[in-house]
Amino acid sequence: MEQNALFRKRYGSFRRFFVMLGKARLPYLWIVGYLAVSALIANVSVSTTEYSAALFAGQVGLFAVVLPYLFFTLLSLVIGSISSLTSNLCLARIDRNLRRMVWKKVVHLPLQFYEANNPKELLSRITTDVTSISTLIMQVLLPVFTTAYSSLLMLGRVSSYDQRLMWALVIVLPVNILISFVLGRMRFGVADLINRRNAQLTAAIAERANNMLLIKSMGTEEKEAVAGEARMKASYQAEVTDLWVRGLALPINAIASALQSVAIILAGRAFYSTGALDLTQWIAYYGFAIQLTNILSNYCNSWSNFKGAQGSVDRVSQIMDEREEPLDEGCAAEVLRGNISLRDVCFSYGDTALFTGLNAEIPAGKITAIVGPSGSGKTTLLNLIDRLYPLAKGTIAVDGRDIAGISLHSFRQAVGYVTQESVMYSGTIRQNLLYGLDRTPDDRELDRVCEAVGILDFVQEQPEGYDTPVGEAGASLSGGQRQRFSVARALLQKSDILLLDEATAAMDISGKDCVWKSIRTLMAGKTVVYVAHDAQTLQNADWILVLEHGTVTAAGDRQTVLQQSAFCREMMDLKGGASA
Structure with missing residues (x-):
């Protein structure tokens, strides 16, 4: 016993x-x-x-x-x-x-x-x-x-x-x-x-x-x-x-x-x-x-x-x-259009320090790629920008405004985030596309966004269209289709800032090109930050940050970063050759 x-x-x-x-x-x-x-x-x-x-x-x-x-x-x-x-x-x-x-x-x-x-x-x-x-x-x-x-x-x-x-x-x-x-x-x-x-x-x-x-x-x-x-x-x-x-x-x-x-x-x-x-x-x-x-x-x-x-x-x-997240503490987000500035950011997973005084500048209105070896903190950086974890020390500001003073609820409404997992719930295509929205777009708007990411033909082929069930966790969809729907959901949010964590990794070359074209069109003038792991995806960046061992080792446009970063040159060479 x-x-x-x-x-x-x-x-x-x-x-x-x-x-x-x-x-x-x-x-x-x-x-x-x-x-x-x-x-x-x-x-x-x-x-x-x-x-x-x-x-x-x-x-x-x-x-x-x-x-x-x-x-x-x-x-x-x-x-x-x-x-x-x-x-x-x-x-x-x-x-x-x-x-x-x-x-x-x-x-x-x-x-x-x-x-x-x-x-x-x-x-x-x-x-x-x-x-x-x-x-x-x-x-x-x-x-x-x-x-x-x-x-x-x-x-x-x-x-x-x-x-x-x-x-x-x-x-x-x-x-x-x-x-x-x-x-x-x-x-x-x-x-x-x-x-x-x-x-x-x-x-x-x-x-x-x-x-x-x-x-x-x-x-x-x-x-x-x-x-x-x-x-x-x-x-x-x-x-x-x-x-x-x-x-x-x-x-x-x-x-x-x-x-x-x-x-x-x-x-x-x-x-x-x-x-x-x-x-x-x-x-x-x-x-x-x-x-x-x-x-x-x-x-x-x-x-x-x-x-x-x-x-x-x-x-x-x-x-x-347990202590809850203070979702409604702070002022409203309003419009987030300025540079994203990280100053002396410190963060640890348990006793393991990842960032110890990280400083970085992400320019407003541009597409910024974050590259670096595995474990360098790329996904964590996106999580910190989206305030999924509290900082141990330092500040993250948008247009000089400390985001810690903004209510979590309104801030996350203003920031779109497509994670690596491309999460989908059991239910219909429509329910997954509208998840988290505080409005109900009509089918014409859904058509425009789905067409932009190259998934509209698939929807129209389904007998029930947007009301077609996707199975548990989107089991009836391929990895690339789940990623397209996840990007479409983020674009429907019409956020001021869009974060993408390897959001096109499961797509073929034409699929990636289609999605990035739609992001450039629908997020024009807004800030996009994404994690890149290949040369093709890196081509879409206006600005690049190289993270190594929790530190920014290079930052700038593609030509500047290729000159400063051996890791970035190696990455481009391995994936098809350096390009300016």
Whole structure:
């Protein structure tokens, strides 16, 4: 068994749980309704028990006992159905609100969060963990009030028979609470382990399923099958440990319940034999005692679930404690038309410094190529311009205006960025082209942009045109087609600055020429910055920056840079000869 999981020293935080609930916008009106119905059930149950006791005692008066008993029994069934419906609606609404809360938080977190955490494990945070928390609220948090009210009501009724009898019950009842407290602490670690193992399994399967082409091309089917079996075995072992804990709880609770029943019967019998209770009260006392035992046992089982769900609370709370990007802090971007100036820019990935005082000038209204060996910081430079990462030191300014003072939302609306991956979502061509736009272009505008990047013929060949599905992550498209659509989407944005990270790498020569012609036409007078890796793409640049080891080693027009940079001369020679 997983003994480290059984005997954890850290068992979660109540404070984090309640802080998280404060952010979740729970359906309070529905919760109040559920509590009111539960209180009504408790009162009806007391009356039903007393009339039932009278029947068992031989009192069969039609109007005094039988009809009231039938009335309260029927009323209990009706109210119970209403309570069940209300409970399920509350559970569904809490589940929905918690998922909204976590998802809203997730999309507002900075990129560093996703680099430090496996994004695919977020699936379990938003699904399994949220479900555990919503169940915990309905089965543990709210029953604190309903259980306490029902218990006080029944103890009050027993006290009306004889107060000493009530105290006898109070002494016997806590046995289950103590047992469940111990078992609950054990279950916390086990349930947390199960959730973590399942999250790792889900993330691994999702990643492999999305990269089946690599698995097939590398012939690693058997290796992946074995690795998958190992992860499944780890999840299985965690679940077996949980079964051992649950199995241990069953006989312990059964023995405790049997001892409780004996103590309850002996106490009641003693009062009945002395005449302190009549027969009806003795039967009612026993009925109340059994109900109290069942209520507390059920709640204690829920408490065990609560300790198990605290791992989910911790993981979701960790997400909620993360600092969001300040999207709306700062002034509006307005128009970004000046030079892009980088002054003393410092940036690191963890402990690895990439830029230590980088200085560069990117001229406005021109097409600037960034070249350099792998790892020199070309993509990172684009990411910093788009403010995807915060600077450790230094400034980036547009027309002398520090972009840190501009709101992130408006700045990114003014900057178009086509990344290496050419990301597309499952959906239609139209949905992918319009993604992120705050307007809805008509088909004529879509035609013009798609024609400019050389993809309009493909669209027109599709039976549904722009409403043609592209498959998951654009699976039905080639790499070059995905890149064309990504460039078209960026051009539809009509941004002041366009960033391109190897945005035409998957296209053929004619495709690259077509796309760059459209960029020159549609971005005329605006600033374009792109990463180049070949001589053909470099021909499109008005200005070139050479990055080596995190430093600009050359900058200027093509002729100037070819004279200054050995790397650039080598790059041009390898790809077809130097050219001025």
